[in-house]
Amino acid sequence: MKVSDLTWDPFIYPRANKSQKTITAYVEALGSGAQFPPIKVQRVFNYDDGDRSAIFTLVIDGIHRWFAFQEKGIKAIEVVEWQTTALDYKEHKTALLLESAVCNISHGDRLNTSDKKRTARVIAESDPESKWTESALAEKLGVRQQTVNGWISDIRARQKTNRNSTILRLSRLGWIQEKISDVMGVSQNRISEIIGNTIFGNFDNLIAQGHDMEYIARHFQMDLSLAWALRLTGKKDQEKFKALGWGLRTWDQWSFNECDQRFGEDWPGRIPAQLVAHTLFYYTKPGDLVLDPMAGGGVVPDVCLIFERKCQAFDLATQENRPEIEYHHWNPQKKKWPATKKPDLIFFDPPYFTKKKKAYKEKATRQTPSISSYKKKDYEQFFRAFFLLARENTKQTRMAFLNADWYDFESTPAPLEDPDKSITIFDFHRLLSKTGWRTIRRIETPLSSARMSGNQVQKMQNLQILGTTGRTLLIAKKV
Ligand SMILES: C[S@@+](CC[C@H](N)C(=O)[O-])C[C@H]1O[C@@H](n2cnc3c(N)ncnc32)[C@H](O)[C@@H]1O
Numbered sequence: 024m025k026v027s028d029l030t031w032d033p034f035i036y037p038r039a040n041k042s043q044k045t046i047t048a049y050v051e052a053l054g055s056g057a058q059f060p061p062i063k064v065q066r067v068f069n070y071d072d073g074d075r076s077a078i079f080t081l082v083i084d085g086i087h088r089w090f091a092f093q094e095k096g097i098k099a100i101e102v103v104e105w106q107t108t109a110l111d112y113k114e115h116k117t118a119l120l121l122e123s124a125v126c127n128i129s130h131g132d133r134l135n136t137s138d139k140k141r142t143a144r145v146i147a148e149s150d151p152e153s154k155w156t157e158s159a160l161a162e163k164l165g166v167r168q169q170t171v172n173g174w175i176s177d178i179r180a181r182q183k184t185n186r187n188s189t190i191l192r193l194s195r196l197g198w199i200q201e202k203i204s205d206v207m208g209v210s211q212n213r214i215s216e217i218i219g220n221t222i223f224g225n226f227d228n229l230i231a232q233g234h235d236m237e238y239i240a241r242h243f244q245m246d247l248s249l250a251w252a253l254r255l256t257g258k259k260d261q262e263k264f265k266a267l268g269w270g271l272r273t274w275d276q277w278s279f280n281e282c283d284q285r286f287g288e289d290w291p292g293r294i295p296a297q298l299v300a301h302t303l304f305y306y307t308k309p310g311d312l313v314l315d316p317m318a319g320g321g322v323v324p325d326v327c328l329i330f331e332r333k334c335q336a337f338d339l340a341t342q343e344n345r346p347e348i349e350y351h352h353w354n355p356q357k358k359k360w361p362a363t364k365k366p367d368l369i370f371f372d373p374p375y376f377t378k379k380k381k382a383y384k385e386k387a388t389r390q391t392p393s394i395s396s397y398k399k400k401d402y403e404q405f406f407r408a409f410f411l412l413a414r415e416n417t418k419q420t421r422m423a424f425l426n427a428d429w430y431d432f433e434s435t436p437a438p439l440e441d442p443d444k445s446i447t448i449f450d451f452h453r454l455l456s457k458t459g460w461r462t463i464r465r466i467e468t469p470l471s472s473a474r475m476s477g478n479q480v481q482k483m484q485n486l487q488i489l490g491t492t493g494r495t496l497l498i499a500k501k502v
Pocket residue numbers: 287288290291292293294295316317318319320321322323337338339340351352353354372373374375383386392393394395
């Protein structure tokens with residue numbers, strides 16, 4: 024088959040980034056006359072939204088071989104077809120993804136754990152009826168069932184969430200019945216019945232019988248954060264920390280190794296639920312209203328739910344299963360403030376300049392871009408305008424503002440760092456002070472450096488590159 028007639032579909036081919044190292048090794052092998060086995064392909068239709076009947080041939084196994092052939096300038100490549108008839112792409116998307124993953128597990132540049140996790144999560148998301156059991160996925164992906172459980176339990180719990188649980192969730196976050204009724208398409212009478220009558224049985228009994236919270240959430244068809252919220256209702260904040268297994272930090276260094284997978288979605292730039300819980304503990308009380316302007320995967324609403332704070336959350340990216348995150352594209356020049364009530368706390372976790380720019384861009388549109396696509400000047404301008412707008416629209420509100428120093432640290436040796444190419448916490452402090460906010464606290468909440476491989480670290484050291492793991496929470500008060 025002609026090399027140029029093949030298509031690479033990054034969704035199906037589960038490797039997040041293709042490996043140039045492998046391609047180079049293959050090119051060298053081809054140069055010394057090596058023979059490679061055929062690559063696996065699948066013909067599909069309904070792939071291109073323009074012409075649905077057009078046939079595309081997707082590579083499902085052998086992407087590195089294919090790239091090596093291209094680099095070497097070889098025009099034809101031997102292929103085998105997975106299924107001999109062309110498939111409807113939209114219908115078979117996940118089956119193709121899984122087949123590709125399975126091929127990659129057994130040979131070549133094996134799939135790494137995060138590729139497998141992504142595959143499992145994509146399949147679980149597209150399979151609300153749980154036709155793919157955890158054990159079947161584990162077998163296909165060559166991992167233990169428990170591992171798959173850990174990867175997808177939040178998705179499964181959400182998929183099983185029934186309408187009553189969602190109504191209860193929104194009500195507990197402070198939504199008025201009229202608004203719940205609009206969003207959920209259920210009459211207000213029915214909503215007050217649901218809120219008034221929902222008795223979810225005795226959680227403690229189930230726990231005494233040895234069931235864990237995942238089981239209980241599934242049993243009552245609710246998401247995990249609501250299950251925890253119901254179980255811990257009326258308890259003191261400190262008791263909640265204890266029940267959740269979170270040590271309460273007494274000093275201003277909040278270092279958490281990992282995000283707690285139980286709360287919030289797997290989202291680019293997701294923050295640890297513990298970080299949010301500490302902010303709520305120190306700067307709010309039960310019943311207070313928290314505004315999260317850029318809520319992402321929803322960890323702030325989840326923690327608010329458990330700690331009995333009300334919450335209004337917005338983002339340009341919304342998700343069907345999280346109606347509590349409302350659509351809003353912040354463009355402070357337009358002066359629109361979508362929150363209906365004045366918050367006691369704004370928990371603001373915006374993109375850290377261009378970090379994860381690609382991931383946020385995928386969720387945004389050209390007309391409503393993520394601020395991570397802005398130039399430095401516009402990014403700063405955005406915050407100046409946002410802080411002013413927030414000041415105008417709030418009462419004695421505190422702002423918890425999370426950000427990290429941004430430098431072009433991946434490629435610039437420390438002696439060559441250019442201050443014009445960085446945005447640091449000092450800049451945010453300056454912007455806050457100029458817009459009527461006084462920073463009253465600086466809390467260090469560092470990111471983990473464990474994600475860097477030994478090789479990457481060695482490279483940085485050789486080049487005198489100083490990495491950044493700092494992340495800072497500023498607490499500001501209106502002047
Ligand atoms: C750092 S993430 C928030 C992560 C979240 N705290 C979590 O733990 O999942 C920043 C979010 O800002 C959103 N965002 C960026 N620019 C925006 C804009 N102009 N209006 C609304 N949302 C925006 C992105 O879609 C992204 O979800």
